[in-house]
């Protein structure tokens with residue numbers, strides 16, 4: 001049997017008064033209204049747990065934060081959310097993917113980078129990334145222009161280009177020596193010449209017959 005309303009302040013005050021009387025402390029509060037009968041010879045078997053007091057045969061008065069016939073269960077207020085278990089008063093053990101004092105927050109494994117928000121989508125924690133980032137942790141930058149010729153997108157819109165290429169999308173070849181006579185640098189150190197020119201820099205004029 002469990003005394004109803006165990007967490008009621010009046011009952012708690014009553015019990016504290018009774019405990020005070022029993023332990024004969026001179027500074028214990030006296031004359032507080034007794035809300036229930038306290039039997040000093042009461043036996044509780046199995047015994048009250050977690051500091052609960054046996055007030056009548058097989059009736060435990062639980063200390064704050066515990067409930068159950070023998071005060072065996074911790075309670076958490078607010079209750080543990082999202083399937084979390086109450087470990088001890090006010091302390092929840094959360095299921096994977098949830099965190100916070102009451103398991104009310106979702107947690108994304110490894111966190112969300114670059115300003116991503118961790119939210120629950122159909123009960124699964126997921127990073128929602130800002131528009132210029134992607135990947136499970138928002139760890140990959142997006143280069144809308146693309147990074148060509150082996151370039152790597154390093155930050156939003158910024159490509160890191162291999163040697164010999166330049167430009168926002170690594171689309172411009174670099175010729176260390178200029179292409180002459182209207183020739184065009186089409187890949188690193190390679191000129192495409194306009195007729196009638198030829199040679200590495202389009203510096204030679206073909207002999208016309």
Ligand SMILES: *[C@@H]1O[C@H](CO)[C@@H](O)[C@H](O)[C@H]1NC(C)=O
Pocket residue numbers: 039042043057
């Ligand atoms: C409590 O139980 C004991 C035996 O375990 C019994 O002697 C006693 O009378 C009981 N008290 C009450 C108030 O029923």
